Amino acid sequence: MARIGNAVRKSCKRWSALEVDFPQQRFYHSIEKGDIMHELSIAGSIIDIVGQYVESDMLASVERIGLRIGAQSGISVDALVFGFEAITKDTPLGAARLDIEIVPFTLRCGDCGNEFVSEDGTVLCPACGSFRCTALSGTEMQVVDISLREGPDG
Numbered sequence: 001m002a003r004i005g006n007a008v009r010k011s012c013k014r015w016s017a018l019e020v021d022f023p024q025q026r027f028y029h030s031i032e033k034g035d036i037m038h039e040l041s042i043a044g045s046i047i048d049i050v051g052q053y054v055e056s057d058m059l060a061s062v063e064r065i066g067l068r069i070g071a072q073s074g075i076s077v078d079a080l081v082f083g084f085e086a087i088t089k090d091t092p093l094g095a096a097r098l099d100i101e102i103v104p105f106t107l108r109c110g111d112c113g114n115e116f117v118s119e120d121g122t123v124l125c126p127a128c129g130s131f132r133c134t135a136l137s138g139t140e141m142q143v144v145d146i147s148l149r150e151g152p153d154g
């Protein structure tokens with residue numbers, strides 16, 4: 001059992017760079033906050049991703065799903081956790097918990113090259129006042145790893 005778990009974990013490393021992109025949500029857009037349907041569909045995507053990498057008879061062993069969520073992704077973490085728990089309840093993934101790391105909204109200025117973190121989502125270079133800034137991170141939603149519980153006989 002432990003060997004199977006280790007094998008799965010190893011194969012998961014291969015998609016540590018996997019990214020679920022939301023191209024419609026660039027930094028200059030903001031989506032409706034509190035739109036639970038949005039988070040439910042993201043929770044559904046996370047379940048699909050887990051299903052691609054974990055054998056169906058191992059889903060009940062999934063203990064933790066590591067996510068990185070951009071501060072400016074438009075995703076409400078509370079709504080996502082709530083939605084995920086609601087739709088995995090009474091399923092093999094019912095014991096799985098989301099472990100979420102918030103990625104700061106980081107930009108680079110196209111005029112002076114300054115890299116900075118925007119706390120409030122404003123796209124304005126604090127060094128030179130330019131609006132020609134490109135997001136480096138903080139708009140993504142990534143599944144970074146999946147942890148499986150070791151089997152009782154393993």
Ligand SMILES: [Zn+2]
Nearest residue numbers: 109112125128
């Ligand atoms: Zn600048």
